[in-house]
Amino acid sequence: MSSDRASLIRDLSDEEARAALVLKWGDTEPGTIPAWVAEMDYEVAPVVREAVAAAVERGVLGYPPLDRAGGTVAEAYAGFAQRRYGATVDPAHVLLTADVTVGVRVALEVLSERAPMVLPVPAYDPQHGLGKVTGLEQWSLPVDLDGDDYALDLDELDRLLARGARTLLLTQPHNPAGHVHTRAELEGIRDVVTKHGARVVSDEIHAPLVLPGAEHVPYLSLEGTADHAVAVVSSSKAFGVPGLKCAQIVTGDDATRDRLVDTPLAHNDSWGSLGVVAAEAAYAHGDAWLDALVERLDQQRSLLRSLLAEHLPEARTWPLEATYLAWVDLRAYGHDDPAAPIRAGGVRVTPGAAYWPGLAGFVRLNIATSPERLTEIVRRMGAALD
Numbered sequence: 001m002s003s004d005r006a007s008l009i010r011d012l013s014d015e016e017a018r019a020a021l022v023l024k025w026g027d028t029e030p031g032t033i034p035a036w037v038a039e040m041d042y043e044v045a046p047v048v049r050e051a052v053a054a055a056v057e058r059g060v061l062g063y064p065p066l067d068r069a070g071g072t073v074a075e076a077y078a079g080f081a082q083r084r085y086g087a088t089v090d091p092a093h094v095l096l097t098a099d100v101t102v103g104v105r106v107a108l109e110v111l112s113e114r115a116p117m118v119l120p121v122p123a124y125d126p127q128h129g130l131g132k133v134t135g136l137e138q139w140s141l142p143v144d145l146d147g148d149d150y151a152l153d154l155d156e157l158d159r160l161l162a163r164g165a166r167t168l169l170l171t172q173p174h175n176p177a178g179h180v181h182t183r184a185e186l187e188g189i190r191d192v193v194t195k196h197g198a199r200v201v202s203d204e205i206h207a208p209l210v211l212p213g214a215e216h217v218p219y220l221s222l223e224g225t226a227d228h229a230v231a232v233v234s235s236s237k238a239f240g241v242p243g244l245k246c247a248q249i250v251t252g253d254d255a256t257r258d259r260l261v262d263t264p265l266a267h268n269d270s271w272g273s274l275g276v277v278a279a280e281a282a283y284a285h286g287d288a289w290l291d292a293l294v295e296r297l298d299q300q301r302s303l304l305r306s307l308l309a310e311h312l313p314e315a316r317t318w319p320l321e322a323t324y325l326a327w328v329d330l331r332a333y334g335h336d337d338p339a340a341p342i343r344a345g346g347v348r349v350t351p352g353a354a355y356w357p358g359l360a361g362f363v364r365l366n367i368a369t370s371p372e373r374l375t376e377i378v379r380r381m382g383a384a385l386d
């Protein structure tokens with residue numbers, strides 16, 4: 001059973017990856033292995049690829065249906081959330097948006113008070129630009145990189161909200177740390193947020209990629225969150241179709257949904273017809289392929305552990321509980337930006353400073369590739385930092 005499942009994931013050859021992944025591979029010099037941007041070196045799930053190919057064949061290249069809330073993607077997402085997370089979502093509370101980056105921005109602009117927002121750092125790099133774009137002052141909530149776990153500092157969150165911050169941007173599962181907040185951690189966050197009457201925007205794009213041993217608890221599935229939170233979700237990261245543009249904003253009540261629906265269309269950069277097709281196919285028919293992907297990523301994280309022990313024994317990583325993005329502490333090797341010698345040694349990883357401006361000694365490593373490539377990646381990293 002396990003090997004049947006594993007065979008659902010097909011590795012792209014270098015040539016195929018370079019042709020398909022025009023950013024990750026196309027923007028990296030030949031001879032260097034790209035392990036940076038969050039894309040996977042696997043063939044897109046056949047159920048999604050075939051649905052998109054059939055839609056292209058039918059000429060579905062015009063505008064998408066303008067379902068501002070509900071619609072076929074919303075129905076498919078509600079089914080997915082029930083099966084995968086045991087969460088009940090009302091399809092009438094699910095709206096479409098172009099992508100998760102846009103969805104988070106729209107939620108901040110439409111729903112948040114004009115007061116500072118709290119951004120836990122390290123943070124996914126485009127999130128650092130949200131303050132500038134939305135006009136909200138951005139206050140950092142630093143995570144203790146020398147601590148044993150990745151839980152947010154609730155006392156500091158409490159202080160920031162007491163000083164006037166009104167929104168928390170939560171990313172769970174976390175990029176770049178790979179942390180999955182436990183139910184108890186989320187309840188702690190909720191209690192501090194509700195104490196101050198603040199709001200949560202929860203970026204849950206990596207939720208389908210929670211690995212064995214962890215469980216994704218949608219923030220909105222907690223009691224007492226419906227009136228102050230939205231989640232921004234997408235099938236694009238897990239199913240490898242971020243270029244198609246269709247993410248979803250999940251709301252918890254009619255009032256929040258209505259405020260978002262009432263925003264002028266010009267404000268909510270539109271989603272794409274092929275993105276709608278891909279999201280429906282992924283959510284409704286992608287479970288078997290997704291199970292196989294999770295199994296493969298579980299194997300990749302075990303392989304990473306043994307490769308780091310062999311080639312970079314001084315490296316520290318956090319438990320990779322979700323996603324295929326490993327946050328690696330290379331401070332012991334004495335480089336401010338280890339990504340530079342690593343790139344000179346033939347591997348492109350993302351500098352840690354992209355997620356925490358000024359941070360020295362960290363990189364983010366993408367492990368969604370073949371076991372052979374991952375082996376060569378870590379071997380080259382070890383040689384580069386030796």
Ligand SMILES: Cc1ncc(COP(=O)(O)O)c(C=O)c1O
Pocket residue numbers: 038098099100101102124171175203205234236237242247
């Ligand atoms: C936490 C997080 N949010 C958002 C995105 C980007 O999503 P989208 O392509 O839908 O804007 C990513 C991409 O890796 C991410 O890791």
